[in-house]
Amino acid sequence: MLKQAWSQERLARLRTAIASHVERGALPGVVYAVSRRGETYVEAIGTMDVASDRPITRDAIFRMASLTKPVTAVAALILAEQGRLTLDEPIDRWLPELSERKVLRHPDGPLDDTVPAQRPITTRDLLTLKTGIGLVLKPPGSTPIQRAMEEAGIAPGPNLPLLPPDEWMKRLGSLPLIHHPGEEWMYDTGIDILGILIARASAQSLATFMHEHIFEPLRMKDTAFAVSAEQLHRLPASYETDWATGGLAIHDEPTSSRWLAPSVFSSGSSGLVSTVDDYLAFYNMLLNKGTFEGGRILSRSAVEMLGSSHLTPSQRLNNRLLLDDGGSWGMGVGVTVERTRWFEAGIFGWSGGTGTSAYIDPKNEWIGILLTQRMMDSAEPSPIFQEFWTAVNQAIND
Structure with a gap:
């Protein structure tokens, strides 16, 4: 009998930890995925907004913010x-x-x-x-x-x-x-x-090039620089901290969202929207050294170059506020070169200001993706990020 890639007991702990943030009102909804050696688990917890009980779903479309950067790279x-x-x-x-x-x-x-x-x-x-x-x-x-x-x-x-x-x-x-x-x-x-x-x-256009060379081959059907009218019901509200009350204030309302119509500027840095399954397909391609279901999107050497550090020690030191101690930068992604508070060396990925985070561990063969509706308030990550990545590392069944 093959050993499971993930500890089921520890995955349950992960779900409980993430659900606790929703239950105490820190954010209305979360969708996350963990995948390793063909074992993939996806959870959708909470609601699409704070004003209704409409449940958030696996196919919810999130504003990816800086998780756009790896796609552009x-x-x-x-x-x-x-x-x-x-x-x-x-x-x-x-x-x-x-x-x-x-x-x-x-x-x-x-x-x-x-x-x-x-x-x-x-x-x-x-x-x-x-x-x-x-x-x-x-x-x-x-x-x-x-x-x-x-x-x-x-x-x-x-x-x-x-x-x-x-x-x-x-x-x-x-x-x-x-x-x-x-x-x-x-x-x-x-x-x-x-x-x-x-x-x-x-x-x-950047959108057309990405569609033809990335989204279509990877079947990323919900990834784009805008949300269509037919997709609008799957776009959750986006929130930021209301500093006067400590609660949540609307940042981007779906019915008037800046993503409803194609932007005049398709931002390669932060403009994409996507779903957990679409982004999982993209990260699976990177984990598989540029291939997806038998087809090659990018060469193995290019993927390795993307996920390798390209900064000098002084460049890392001067930017540790964003890169963290032990972190560096590859091509469109952050890279760990020494153990950080979340990861061991060799892991790459990034987080986005709208409350998104996704990383790959090539050595242990896992992918983690966390999509939330709450804007990051500072360079210091949200507590839910810390709990998510700590629990993912603990759930590896080796």
């Missing part, structure tokens, strides 16, 4: 394997707005105190978030470049960009870089640039 690597992008070639050909960059002499300095960039930006820089511009880990408006990005409508944040891609690029190109390309890791912006690069290099 895979799209770029597919395009590179097709010979239409080269990882270490300057992106100037496709993104002339970012050619001949100027770089701030000091990250906190005035916008006109610059020096020429030491080299051009490459596709690899975008994938590894070493573009030279992105989220500044200081209070909003603390530096001139932060204020300029906010005023231009291109600052990283919890909401999708409201500008068409060409206008977004034009405004980004009018500003200096904060660091020289390759010099420092800066979150978020590089993957949005990467999405525009994919669209221009493929002569397709």
Whole structure:
């Protein structure tokens, strides 16, 4: 008799722990999946919103936020394997707005105190978030470049960009870089640039390229940059903390959701919606080194490159607020290089600001996906994340 991949007793503990967050009103609903060696368990707990008793279901469509990043990274690597992008070639050909960059002499300095960039930006820089511009880990408006990005409508944040891609690029190109390309890791912006690069290099929209090369082959039928009218009943309400009461306040109401109509900007960093089963198919492809049900989506070497660390020790240290001690960055995913509070070394994945989290353990052959309706309030993860990943690790039956 084959040994089960998961401890049933410990999976029951996992369900109890997650259900307790719903029962005490920390969030209305959760859908999660754990999968290992062909054994997959999916649970849907709670309701679609706080105002009704309509149960949340396995096919609920979640705002994936930064779980979009690994999908965009895979799209770029597919395009590179097709010979239409080269990882270490300057992106100037496709993104002339970012050619001949100027770089701030000091990250906190005035916008006109610059020096020429030491080299051009490459596709690899975008994938590894070493573009030279992105989220500044200081209070909003603390530096001139932060204020300029906010005023231009291109600052990283919890909401999708409201500008068409060409206008977004034009405004980004009018500003200096904060660091020289390759010099420092800066979150978020590089993957949005990467999405525009994919669209221009493929002569397709980002949505169309992803659909043809990722979603359709993996049968990810509910993954897109918008929710259709027919799917609306499966979109849960999204909540954030009401700091006045300590309770929940609506962040994105389904009937007026920003995902109801295609956005003017398909954000490669945070724009996708998806379901637990769709995302499980995507992660199964990565766990299987680029194959899915006998078909190859991406080469084995590309998947290994995606899930390997690309940061220096100092780059990791400077960004441990986001990467955590022991964490690093691969291509569109976080990577553990030393044991962290959640994981041993070698695990990769990421979490999203709308309350989503998904990781892969290639060594122990498991996938975990947690989809919630509650926005993350800070760089410190929600307690439900800690409990989920601790319980997943404990439920391995080896």
